[in-house]
Amino acid sequence: MSKQTSAVEPHGWTKFFLHTNGWLVYFFFYAPILLLVVFSFSDSRNVGTWGGWTLEWYAEFAESRNARSALSTSLQIALVSTVVSVVLGTMSALALERFEFRGKQVFDALLYLPIIIPDVTMAVMLLLFFSQFFELLGTVFGIELAKGVGSITLSHIAFSISFVSVVVRARLAGMDSKMEEAALDLYATRWQAFRYVTMPQILPGIAGGGLLAMTLSLDDVVITQFVTGPGGTTLPVYVFGLIRKGVTPLINAISVVMLVASMLLVVLSLLLERSRSGSGTA
Amino acid sequence: MNTKHWLRLLAGLFTLTLLAAACGSDDDESSGGADCEVGEIDGDLAMYNWAEYIDEEQLQEFADEYGISYSLDSYDSNEAMQPIVSEGGSGFDVIVPSDYMVSVMISAGSLMLLNYDAIPNSSNLSDDFSNLYFDPEGGYSLPYQWGTTGIAVNTAVVGTDFPRSWGIIFDPAISGQFDGQIQLLNDPRETMGAALKYLGYSMNTTSEDELAEATELVAATAGRLAAFNTDSADEFLTSGETVIAHGYSGDMFVQFLETDNPGDYVYFVPEEGGTRWIDNFAIAHDAPHPCTAHTFINWMYGADQGAALTNWNYYNTPNAAAVAGLDEDLLDFVNDPAVLAGGVDSLEALEDTGDFEVNYSDAFVEAKG
Amino acid sequence: MTAVEAPEADEEVLEVTPEFEAAAERQERRRGFLLALPEFGYLTLFFAVPLVIVVVYSFATRNRFGGTDLSGWNVDSYVKLAEPLVREIFFRSVWLAALTTVICLVIGYPFAYYLATRSLRVRNVMLVFVMIPFWTNFLVRNYAWRVILGNDGPLTKTTEFVGLGEHEYLFTQTAVVLGLVYGFLPFMILPLYAAIERIDRRLLEASRDLYANGFQSFRHVLLPLSMPGVIAGSILCFIPSLGAYVTPEILGGAKTTLLGSYIVTQFLTARNWPFGAAMSFVLMAIMLAATVVYFRKGGRTL
Numbered sequence: 001m002s003k004q005t006s007a008v009e010p011h012g013w014t015k016f017f018l019h020t021n022g023w024l025v026y027f028f029f030y031a032p033i034l035l036l037v038v039f040s041f042s043d044s045r046n047v048g049t050w051g052g053w054t055l056e057w058y059a060e061f062a063e064s065r066n067a068r069s070a071l072s073t074s075l076q077i078a079l080v081s082t083v084v085s086v087v088l089g090t091m092s093a094l095a096l097e098r099f100e101f102r103g104k105q106v107f108d109a110l111l112y113l114p115i116i117i118p119d120v121t122m123a124v125m126l127l128l129f130f131s132q133f134f135e136l137l138g139t140v141f142g143i144e145l146a147k148g149v150g151s152i153t154l155s156h157i158a159f160s161i162s163f164v165s166v167v168v169r170a171r172l173a174g175m176d177s178k179m180e181e182a183a184l185d186l187y188a189t190r191w192q193a194f195r196y197v198t199m200p201q202i203l204p205g206i207a208g209g210g211l212l213a214m215t216l217s218l219d220d221v222v223i224t225q226f227v228t229g230p231g232g233t234t235l236p237v238y239v240f241g242l243i244r245k246g247v248t249p250l251i252n253a254i255s256v257v258m259l260v261a262s263m264l265l266v267v268l269s270l271l272l273e274r275s276r277s278g279s280g281t282a
Numbered sequence: 283m284n285t286k287h288w289l290r291l292l293a294g295l296f297t298l299t300l301l302a303a304a305c306g307s308d309d310d311e312s313s314g315g316a317d318c319e320v321g322e323i324d325g326d327l328a329m330y331n332w333a334e335y336i337d338e339e340q341l342q343e344f345a346d347e348y349g350i351s352y353s354l355d356s357y358d359s360n361e362a363m364q365p366i367v368s369e370g371g372s373g374f375d376v377i378v379p380s381d382y383m384v385s386v387m388i389s390a391g392s393l394m395l396l397n398y399d400a401i402p403n404s405s406n407l408s409d410d411f412s413n414l415y416f417d418p419e420g421g422y423s424l425p426y427q428w429g430t431t432g433i434a435v436n437t438a439v440v441g442t443d444f445p446r447s448w449g450i451i452f453d454p455a456i457s458g459q460f461d462g463q464i465q466l467l468n469d470p471r472e473t474m475g476a477a478l479k480y481l482g483y484s485m486n487t488t489s490e491d492e493l494a495e496a497t498e499l500v501a502a503t504a505g506r507l508a509a510f511n512t513d514s515a516d517e518f519l520t521s522g523e524t525v526i527a528h529g530y531s532g533d534m535f536v537q538f539l540e541t542d543n544p545g546d547y548v549y550f551v552p553e554e555g556g557t558r559w560i561d562n563f564a565i566a567h568d569a570p571h572p573c574t575a576h577t578f579i580n581w582m583y584g585a586d587q588g589a590a591l592t593n594w595n596y597y598n599t600p601n602a603a604a605v606a607g608l609d610e611d612l613l614d615f616v617n618d619p620a621v622l623a624g625g626v627d628s629l630e631a632l633e634d635t636g637d638f639e640v641n642y643s644d645a646f647v648e649a650k651g
Numbered sequence: 652m653t654a655v656e657a658p659e660a661d662e663e664v665l666e667v668t669p670e671f672e673a674a675a676e677r678q679e680r681r682r683g684f685l686l687a688l689p690e691f692g693y694l695t696l697f698f699a700v701p702l703v704i705v706v707v708y709s710f711a712t713r714n715r716f717g718g719t720d721l722s723g724w725n726v727d728s729y730v731k732l733a734e735p736l737v738r739e740i741f742f743r744s745v746w747l748a749a750l751t752t753v754i755c756l757v758i759g760y761p762f763a764y765y766l767a768t769r770s771l772r773v774r775n776v777m778l779v780f781v782m783i784p785f786w787t788n789f790l791v792r793n794y795a796w797r798v799i800l801g802n803d804g805p806l807t808k809t810t811e812f813v814g815l816g817e818h819e820y821l822f823t824q825t826a827v828v829l830g831l832v833y834g835f836l837p838f839m840i841l842p843l844y845a846a847i848e849r850i851d852r853r854l855l856e857a858s859r860d861l862y863a864n865g866f867q868s869f870r871h872v873l874l875p876l877s878m879p880g881v882i883a884g885s886i887l888c889f890i891p892s893l894g895a896y897v898t899p900e901i902l903g904g905a906k907t908t909l910l911g912s913y914i915v916t917q918f919l920t921a922r923n924w925p926f927g928a929a930m931s932f933v934l935m936a937i938m939l940a941a942t943v944v945y946f947r948k949g950g951r952t953l
Contacts (some may be wrong), residue, residue: 014865018765025762026780028833032795033784035805039798045540046517048798065338066354092690099683107687109939110694113702115887116938118894120915121705121931124365124924128708129701131369146373158697161690166883171845173879190682204778204848208841211782215837219789222915225362230328230373233355239788241333241356243513246537247794255787262786266779361919368718389716462819468905470920509822509904523802523821636715643921647908648736 033259040252047247057253067254069231070238073149077234078217081156086210088157089164093205094198096165097172114162123226126155130227147229155227156217163216164209171205218258316565316572318400320580325571327352327578330363330374332561335427337594344581350574367566368392374566375575381560382634384423385416393422394565400576403583406603414560415633423562424579425600427592429531430558430622430629431472432551434516436525438543446623448480448552450526452503457526461506464526465518468510470646471632472557473500476528479554485630488638493645500649510650519547530559532597535615550621555628560600709928717922728929737913737930744910747824748892751831755839755888756881758832763843763880764873767850778844785837793830793901800826800902822904830898838887846880847873886942893938910934 040058044051061067095101096108114122130151137143179201183193199206221236228237235258239251318324327345329336333356345352355374357363360383366372368390379387387393398404404424417423433450440460449456451464466473475485477496487493504510508524515529516537527534531549538544563582565575581587589607592599598616599605608616615621622628635642707721709728714720731737766777784792799806800820810818820826850873858868874881896911905912914934917927 018761018768021758021761022765025758025836029781029784029836032792032799032833033787035798036787036791036795046521047794048517048521048801048804065342088690088693092687095683095687099679099686101680101683101687103684103691104687107691109943110691110699112886112939112942113935114694114698116890116935116942117702118911118914118931118934120918121928121935122701124918124927125701125705126697127365127369128704129697131371132704134371147371148373154697158694161693163887165690166887167842167845170842170879170883171849173846175849201849205845208778208845211779212838212841215782215785218786221790225357226366228355228366230330230353230355236788236790238333238356239790241358243358243790243794246517246533247514251788251791251794255791259783259787263783266783270776270779359919361922364922386716390718468900470916504906507904507906510906511900511904521801521803634716637713639717640713640921640923640926643916643923644736647740647913647916650906650908 036252037256037259040249040256042249045246045248047249047252057249058257060250061253061257064250066233066238067235067250070233070235071254071258073231073233074218074235077149077153077156078214080153081160081217082210082214085157085160085164085213086206089161089209089213090168090202090206092161093165093168093172094194097169097175098177111162111165114159115166119220119222122155122159123223126151126158126223127226147227148232151227151229152224152232152234155223156220159220159223160213160216163212164206167209167212168202168205171202171208175201316394316397316400316576318397318573318576320400320402321577322400322573323348323350323571323577324573326350327571327574328373328375328569329354329578330367330372330377330566331356332378333358335378335561335595336591340587340590340594344578347581348574348577364390364392370568372566372568373570375569375571376578377564377566378426378561379423379564381414381416381562381631384562384564386634387564388417388422392567394567394569394572395421396424396565396579397576400573401580401583403580406583406585406588406601408600408602411560411600415631417562423564424583426561426563427532427595427597428558428560428600429597430551430556431467431476431528431530432549432556432621434519434527434529434534434538434547434549436519436522436546437548438546439525442548446550446553446620448476448554450552451528452477452480452499454506458506460525462508463524464503464507465509465511465515465524466500466503466507466528467515468512470642473510473528474642474646474649475557475630475632477503479552479556479630482554485557486633486635488635490641493641497645497649500646501651504650531621532595535612536596539611548620549615550623551629553624553628555624555630558629558631560631705928706932709925709932711925713923713925719924728926729933731926732930732933740908740910740913743907744893747828747831747909748889748895751828751835751892752839752885752889754828754832755836756885759836759839759843759884760881763840763847766840766844767847774848781837781840789834790897790901792833793898796826796830796833797821797901800829821902822906824903824907827899827903830902831892831895834895834898835888835891838891839884842883842887843877843880846877846883850876882945886945890938893934 039047039050041053041055042049042051043054043056092107092111096104096111130147134145134147134151137145179197180193183197184190188196219236220234221240224232224234224237225240235254239254242248242251327341327350329341329352331354335356336354338354341352341354357366360380363377363379364383364387367374367377368387384393401424407424411425412420414420414423414425433448435444435450440457444450444456447453451457451466454461457464466476471485474493474496477499478485478487478492481492481495481499483489483492483496508518511518515527516533518524519527519529519534520537520541534547534549538547538549541547563579565572565579569575582591583601585601585603585607588599588601588604592601592604593607593609593612596612599608708719710724710726712720712723712725712727766774769777798804801807802821804821806820807818810816854872854876855868858872863871894911894914896909896915899905899907899909899912908916914927914930917923917930
């Protein structure tokens with residue numbers, strides 16, 4: 001299959017405009033990031049005042065037990081919530097785009113609510129819910145649960161799945177379902193039809209949704225703060241607290257570490273994909 | 283069929299939740315003082331504190347000394363911490379609410395009565411802190427650190443010839459040439475309080491007329507400001523974004539010392555008076571390890587540990603025994619008589635005004651426009 | 652020619668008995684329901700049930716200590732919504748969010764198209780590079796912008812150097828919109844890209860073969876086919892802009908109150924939970940209605 005590009009390559013002024021716009025957007029995205037990286041090496045307590053080169057902020061980050069544990073807590077939560085919300089979100093996107101069933105309208109509306117609701121409202125309602133839910137589990141079933149990483153992960157999934165669904169649905173909407181039908185006519189099982197026909201086509205949507213879910217989880221402060229318990233301080237919550245004490249390049253250093261880590265992850269997965277597609281069926 | 287079944291299940295669960303909600307609000311009566319010995323340990327310590335308000339190494343030292351481990355989580359406002367502890371099941375032992383929040387949490391039954399027999403070092407508490415309005419009998423809280431809210435000025439730009447008054451913010455005749463370089467706190471009680479003080483009223487007023495007057499004053503000032511901001515008041519000042527700043531004492535002192543010429547900046551509480559705030563040790567009503575919590579507070583109230591705490595966060599200590607161990611830099615600031623232009627008696631604590639809190643927050647939104 | 656019809660998703664099965672068809676359809680429905688069930692269940696437990704609790708709270712009363720008494724039910728909080736102050740905040744916020752969304756769309760659409768025309772490998776890498784900046788912390792990015800826009804910041808220095816004179820950027824409305832666009836542009840790009848990427852290039856080629864010029868083929872082929880992406884992107888961009896409160900505070904100096912910060916204030920300063928709950932509930936209802944209408948319309952033009 002040689003469907004390399006799906007849209008027509010533009011020419012002339014349009015091409016020039018698209019190129020320029022593309023580079024400008026990247027510049028826009030990376031200008032603050034560049035600044036952030038540079039100031040993480042600044043020997044001044046104030047971000048924005050250059051004080052000469054230093055690695056002290058990285059050293060401080062390495063020494064700070066709080067910062068490190070916040071980072072690992074964040075990554076754990078982001079990973080689990082992304083995986084779960086990608087699976088559930090893709091399933092429901094398929095159901096809504098490909099099937100008719102009773103209660104579909106209600107489900108459709110319910111799906112949009114987590115996107116529409118203000119952060120702080122969701123935070124408050126989850127706080128009330130978890131306090132009562134855990135108490136209920138304790139009194140009725142004798143299951144003792146404590147708020148913390150678990151309740152944070154559950155909350156992150158609750159707001160991420162809708163985003164995943166929306167992105168995957170945008171991909172599925174109007175996509176030709178004849179291919180799947182053809183596969184089914186050729187005696188593929190449902191799963192095979194999904195795995196070998198539908199999934200490759202919606203993979204960009206799934207990946208996009210996953211990236212979005214991950215970003216949301218790594219950024220959330222308000223909801224996390226409300227459903228937290230001992231040991232549940234995530235990186236954004238920690239950084240939010242640090243900012244109260246004054247914005248020091250320490251938070252830049254933390255961001256740079258996260259940036260580098262996520263870039264490494266991406267490069268690794270790209271390499272993995274390349275080696276797989278190289279040795280695979282091609 | 284299965285949809286119906288499922289709906290019934292849902293309805294059942296929902297009713298249960300509501301029931302639990304209804305019951306939950308009744309059984310919140312506060313627990314009596316914990317039955318603990320001095321130095322007794324009943325588990326690991328879970329502390330819930332303002333961010334960067336205690337040195338982790340100090341916590342580690344405590345944990346090592348008693349052979350336990352600790353967890354430290356942070357919040358950034360009283361209002362964010364309170365519902366988490368009040369709702370119950372938070373899992374936290376020691377918390378650090380500010381003054382007015384202590385009274386709110388006592389009324390909500392969210393704090394545990396302290397057992398002073400298990401905190402013998404509480405005798406180190408300075409006499410200035412007896413009979414605190416928010417905890418009259420001192421039964422639920424012990425002061426942690428305290429400080430003031432006032433004005434910081436970049437004297438290199440503004441000069442030193444200005445009245446030590448809130449007028450330097452609110453009176454265009456005094457500071458008109460610095461329009462766009464003044465900042466007020468983004469906090470309804472503090473900022474409306476400052477305006478009220480300037481007008482000669484109490485910052486805890488519950489008079490709608492006085493508040494309306496203050497609202498007008500803040501509204502007239504809003505256009506002359508760089509920003510309403512709480513987190514970065516100190517940095518705006520030293521980075522030149524502002525020249526007159528409204529902020530907290532400890533933040534300002536630390537920030538001054540970070541600059542090349544700390545002498546260029548002054549911090550003072552205007553002669554009309556300002557806020558004195560006190561943050562306090564308290565124990566959550568359902569703390570899982572109340573004895574460890576008592577032992578920890580007692581340990582922190584020792585002379586050495588008290589001084590170590592203050593030398594790390596640079597606020598003021600309520601621990602009389604700890605004063606001797608404080609850094610000189612810090613003492614210079616704290617003991618400078620110019621800091622309190624109106625004397626100690628001009629200071630006022632922000633109190634919970636009950637139903638009137640809503641008026642304060644609405645007035646502030648209205649003043650900002 | 653209005654639009655090239657998207658392929659219909661109708662499933663026409665040849666000559667089967669009605670009973671067989673009905674049974675097959677039932678099975679299809681069951682399958683669809685089962686597929687949606689895990690998320691449906693999850694959202695019901697961890698979203699719908701908590702939401703009902705909040706709605707219940709909106710009819711409760713704030714007590715003297717800022718707690719919420721679950722008794723003395725009333726609609727005071729909803730009455731308070733009619734105050735002019737609230738209305739003013741609402742319209743101001745809607746305007747800012749709409750502006751942000753339009754800017755995101757204008758920048759994001761050509762960008763997404765540009766991405767979609769790259770080769771497969773380049774495309775994936777470029778997409779990842781869109782997301783990478785957003786794996787740093789949201790607050791930290793806002794603070795970075797504050798440095799850029801600040802008094803001695805690079806932007807002020809540049810405009811001064813170029814001779815455009817001294818400009819104040821920080822703590823203005825412009826700064827707020829800029830921060831919001833920065834924060835939510837990826838939310839626009841991702842669904843747009845997903846929608847444009849799957850469009851069959853042959854449709855565009857065909858339109859050109861039929862003597863449509865570039866604009867015509869964009870207007871009548873590309874845009875209608877990418878409409879689901881435009882809609883999803885606009886919603887993902889508009890809604891968080893409407894609720895934003897960190898950016899207006901950090902970059903706008905909190906000088907005007909927007910809806911997001913007003914709601915946060917109710918929960919975290921005034922401790923007036925019933926009012927905060929009522930406001931959130933009404934806001935959600937309005938947004939949901941708008942979303943449904945928007946989707947229906949978008950669906951029809953497809």
